[in-house]
Amino acid sequence: MRMRSVDLHVTPRQAPGTTWRLSAQLHLPAGAPPDTVQLLLPGLTYDRRYWSAPGALDYTRHAVGEGYAVLALDRPGTGASEHPPAEQVTVDSNVEAVHQVIDVLRRGAPGIPAFRHVVAVGHSLGSGIALIEAARHQDLDALVVTGLLHALGPLYGEALPALYPAAQDELLAPTAPPENYLTTLPGRRAALYEHPPGMGPELSEYHEHTKSTVTAGEGMTLEAIYDPAVAAAVRVPVLLVMGRCDRLFGGGDVTVDDAASVLRYERKFYTGTTDLDALVVPEAAHSLNVHRTAPSWYTTAHQWLGGRVPARTPRA
Template sequence: MNSARRVGLVLAAALAAVTVVVSPANAEPAKSCTEVDLPVTADLVVAAQVHGTYCTPAGRQPRTVQLLVHGATYDRHYWDEAFDVPAAAAADGYATLAIDKLGYGESAHLPSVLITAETESAVLHQVITALRHGAVGGHAYDRVALVGHSLGSIETMAEAGTYRDVDYLVLTGMTHHLSPDILAQTFTRHLYPAVLDAQVGPTAGLDAGLLTTLPGHRRTLFDGDNASASAVARDEATKSVLSATEADGAVQALSVLPATNSFAVTAPVLIANGAADTLFCAGALGHPCTTAAAITQAERGFFPSAASFTAAAIPGAAHSLTLSPAAALATSTIDSWLTTQGA
């Protein structure tokens, strides 16, 4: 079966599955969730903890867990703030663990110079190990799907390529073609030191290495014209920070050292991007994400060792899929792809 036909079937299944998420008011709850804290080590010597929300289908113990990894200036609530990804995943038969990466949300807040892309990937490996050994929810998972967004996708890709310990890799809001002009505009026009921000500055302390978005800039960067006013307002009200050190390492992982990341990934790969993503899919050297074929042409060569490669362009979505009107379609696309992979 050719790749275009395969992607078409995946998207058709996703469209058919969207209604599955909706349940009658008197139905059993779709998910059962608990808050968890996992001990980890940063840079081999620094003891820390990662906080997450662990959800399973109510009354069921699935065989596959999705580890959900947010992007820059978000935390674990990226996955349930506007659209409830864990609930949709539970309805599709999957457990989820949405974590706050180090330096974000309720996980350990270390000095920003210690928050690097490499460290985040190493911590993800420790979380995956915990999932496989029953340290989360008392169930040892033999199938782990690593699902990232944006900066989180870059770090999940590095984790999968370095440790080869995941069964499925899902990348959203990311390509290898982050154009230099878009990168420069992002840092000069849309980001500034978090300590200067009235909203997140008090929680950033005196750490000058933490950045956040300027007020009112998230629609342009992340949400796109199709996002509702309420979703954009929620995005602004819940914004977080970004370590400049982490961002620098992630850019290098895309542009300088791809062989240590995507080239080494052996798991099946799905890239699902918003068709209107202007952060990773635009600019002088960018490649459009308007169709699955366009994403495949731009990205397939970066995954020569992957068991399989599938791309999906999500219509009506920009960079942050879960805040878009197409959030349900994006989630169903991912879950349907996992099902086709045997998850």
């Protein structure tokens, strides 16, 4: 696997006259670049490290092993990317930044080959951003939506109250987060996002020590990702992936106990695509990738992708 760090520059229409620098890592398999790249979009209070958990839990390594290129992106205001004023970093500005990144992946740029196909793989808020982007711009070839449903679970209302200023956090304070950048209170990640029997203390520690930020602007615009019109406008194949022990989503008419329940419930939202599938990961909560069972969804997702958007497309 070859990896290079790349910077991408986007011009958000929400902040006229400005340019934001986004940091990413491009991973390529050996040999000629493949036809398809996976764009990885982390969720709220995460950065690209979510996709590179230790050992077999490293999604990036798995995807490259299946022959795909991977761009693991730090979304605006997270990780090593630029941290604009918090009020400018909203769900909508994330969507437009991701759209410009997709355009670069299709055209190519210095250090980045041009790809025929782009697949977005999101987690939680990252999944919502990918959905809106796909609905609005119709420039993705498939979506893998993890940790996101249109039904909220019993812990969802506790997620935002679990946040506090990142500048007060012992781990993040040295990075000088701007005003109204938030992160999870110490220990709250475990309570909200983990299933302890499905992970050891070393994974919980990794999870806590790789936390990132969310802005007040994102928090105030989260509802946009649940608009039924968004999922209805998606025209490409969609795979939904949920942890069986996720308590942020599910409840009421849908249970995350089995894929059939997820598919039955969500099908009424994804009316614009005839190719919708679901997968439930055992012994995993909301933050799927830090649980020991995560590789099972990596394998199944790549079997699903291979039948729709393979890493290399046969030439005529």
